[in-house]
Amino acid sequence: MNDVSDVALRLAIVFVVFLVAPLLVGQTEHKVMAHMQGRLGPMYAGGFHGWAQLVADGVKFAQKEDVVPAAADRRVFQLAPAVALLPYLLVLVVIPVGPGDGAVGQAVDAGIFFVLAVMGIGVLGSLMAGWASANKFSLLGGLRTAAQLLSYELPMLLTAASVAMAAGTVSLTGILDAFAWWWLPWQIVGALVFFVAGLAELQRPPFDMPVADSEIIFGAYTEYTGLRFALFLLAEYAGIVVLCALTTVLFLGGWHGPFGADGLGWLWTVLKTALLAFVVIWLRVSYPRLREDQLQKLAWTTLVPLALAQIALTGIVKVAIN
Amino acid sequence: MPLSTAAGATASATMGTTVASAGDHPGFLSPSGVEIAFLLVGLVTLGAAVITVTTRQLVHAALWLVVALGGLAVEYLLLTAEFIAWVQVLIYVGSVVVLLLFGLMLTRAPIGRSPDADSGNRWVALGVAAAAATALVWVVVDAFRTTWIDLDGPAQGSTEVTGAFLFRNWVLPFEALSVLLLAALVGAIVLSRKHDTDTTVRPGPSGSPRSPGPSGSSGPSGKEERS
Numbered sequence: 186m187n188d189v190s191d192v193a194l195r196l197a198i199v200f201v202v203f204l205v206a207p208l209l210v211g212q213t214e215h216k217v218m219a220h221m222q223g224r225l226g227p228m229y230a231g232g233f234h235g236w237a238q239l240v241a242d243g244v245k246f247a248q249k250e251d252v253v254p255a256a257a258d259r260r261v262f263q264l265a266p267a268v269a270l271l272p273y274l275l276v277l278v279v280i281p282v283g284p285g286d287g288a289v290g291q292a293v294d295a296g297i298f299f300v301l302a303v304m305g306i307g308v309l310g311s312l313m314a315g316w317a318s319a320n321k322f323s324l325l326g327g328l329r330t331a332a333q334l335l336s337y338e339l340p341m342l343l344t345a346a347s348v349a350m351a352a353g354t355v356s357l358t359g360i361l362d363a364f365a366w367w368w369l370p371w372q373i374v375g376a377l378v379f380f381v382a383g384l385a386e387l388q389r390p391p392f393d394m395p396v397a398d399s400e401i402i403f404g405a406y407t408e409y410t411g412l413r414f415a416l417f418l419l420a421e422y423a424g425i426v427v428l429c430a431l432t433t434v435l436f437l438g439g440w441h442g443p444f445g446a447d448g449l450g451w452l453w454t455v456l457k458t459a460l461l462a463f464v465v466i467w468l469r470v471s472y473p474r475l476r477e478d479q480l481q482k483l484a485w486t487t488l489v490p491l492a493l494a495q496i497a498l499t500g501i502v503k504v505a506i507n
Numbered sequence: 508m509p510l511s512t513a514a515g516a517t518a519s520a521t522m523g524t525t526v527a528s529a530g531d532h533p534g535f536l537s538p539s540g541v542e543i544a545f546l547l548v549g550l551v552t553l554g555a556a557v558i559t560v561t562t563r564q565l566v567h568a569a570l571w572l573v574v575a576l577g578g579l580a581v582e583y584l585l586l587t588a589e590f591i592a593w594v595q596v597l598i599y600v601g602s603v604v605v606l607l608l609f610g611l612m613l614t615r616a617p618i619g620r621s622p623d624a625d626s627g628n629r630w631v632a633l634g635v636a637a638a639a640a641t642a643l644v645w646v647v648v649d650a651f652r653t654t655w656i657d658l659d660g661p662a663q664g665s666t667e668v669t670g671a672f673l674f675r676n677w678v679l680p681f682e683a684l685s686v687l688l689l690a691a692l693v694g695a696i697v698l699s700r701k702h703d704t705d706t707t708v709r710p711g712p713s714g715s716p717r718s719p720g721p722s723g724s725s726g727p728s729g730k731e732e733r734s
Binding site: 258295303308328331335 | 564566567570573589590593594596597600601602604605606608609612613616618665666667
């Protein structure tokens with residue numbers, strides 16, 4: 186019985202993090218983008234610097250009518266937001282935030298595989314939305330999403346495999362246990378490739394060709410309104426949280442830090458994740474959108490060779506230190 | 508649910524090292540919870556597979572295929588072959604189905620029923636499917652007739668055990684498969700390059716529409732981005 190309550194408590198905590206962390210990233214994005222672009226951003230809702238803006242947005246979304254286009258495939262259309270959002274919740278469950286068994290929702294033996302497999306499912310949501318909307322812009326968005334996923338999945342897997350080789354395990358907690366500070370320079374190329382490929386999978390700028398508003402309105406999500414649209418937005422921000430947390434765990438040492446790894450390990454994880462989330466927002470403000478062919482070219486001619494080189498380097502060093 | 512199952516059950520069916528003779532097992536008439544779940548998920552998987560091949564809506568067929576493949580992954584999980592389960596999701600649901608949907612959307616993916624989504628071979632196909640299923644069930648039943656796999660023993664579907672098993676006992680087939688895949692890869696590149704020399708004369712519809720004149724025939728590139 187104690188086990189049951191323990192598991193329930195952990196899952197409840199993960200669920201709360203899943204609901205709160207994306208909102209925090211969203212609010213940070215409002216403010217960081219505003220400052221970087223020399224403007225104020227939302228300032229009125231809630232009083233202090235517009236902190237309640239996202240809550241107000243949520244209320245607005247809930248009040249809007251949930252429209253399903255007449256020609257749409259109704260069930261697939263309605264199911265798509267859930268398919269897009271739920272995988273990120275599942276991924277959050279297995280990410281360790283601190284040392285020991287107590288600081289992870291549920292330790293999974295093949296953690297890396299689980300995470301990458303489940304994140305791949307989320308893209309199905311965009312594809313379903315793109316097809317079921319009965320809209321040419323949506324279909325184009327879905328197509329671009331699929332093309333992007335197919336090319337960026339490979340470098341992501343390869344760099345994750347590089348970390349797994351270095352640690353000698355595919356368990357996320359095992360990787361963190363094996364981490365040492367010199368992994369950072371050793372795996373830095375892999376880290377960059379992983380992060381960039383992850384950004385592309387989330388369709389975040391500069392890889393937001395699938396939702397390029399000046400060309401195809403909002404890609405696969407063009408026809409969505411109200412809460413279902415909000416769920417897609419939430420999926421994007423949950424995706425940022427998951428990607429940053431995963432990069433932290435795989436490449437930046439997670440709860441390892443210069444001091445206080447025992448008591449305050451989770452704080453290091455949160456700090457690194459927040460820093461990476463800031464970088465994600467920073468990139469959105471700084472870089473123009475990549476064109477579709479540039480996007481494919483980056484994946485196949487830059488990221489894949491770099492990832493392969495990283496694997497070779499990992500193998501050589503691994504053999505050398507053994 | 509899959510997570511708790513993965514953690515709770517700790518032995519493997521794939522390795523088959525902890526098998527007992529038929530006399531030791533509790534029998535089919537007192538099924539455990541895992542066995543009932545296995546059966547139910549199996550029925551769902553079978554149902555999804557049948558809908559996949561009978562539905563007249565092309566994209567629905569691909570989405571039901573997701574359900575069938577996911578159900579198969581859950582079955583692996585219930586047999587505590589965790590690694591195989593995640594690889595199943597990663598490869599089939601994450602890549603193969605996405606590729607399938609991509610292909611469908613790129614060619615034709617009408618909403619609603621496709622009246623021509625039918626084949627005169629359907630009865631032959633049914634016969635082949637039934638024959639294949641019979642052969643597989645027969646082989647499996649014949650091979651494992653009296654063995655009973657203990658799912659409560661030490662973890663044997665874990666990544667470590669699977670890896671050791673694969674690279675100690677099955678390394679030659681593994682390498683042969685790698686060579687086969689490499690050959691397929693090279694073949695795909697050769698085919699696409701042949702297509703590429705055709706388009707040097709006349710840029711195909713897939714070429715970059717922005718590329719001006721003959722310089723664009725070398726395929727899409729970002730060179731003229733800033734000009």
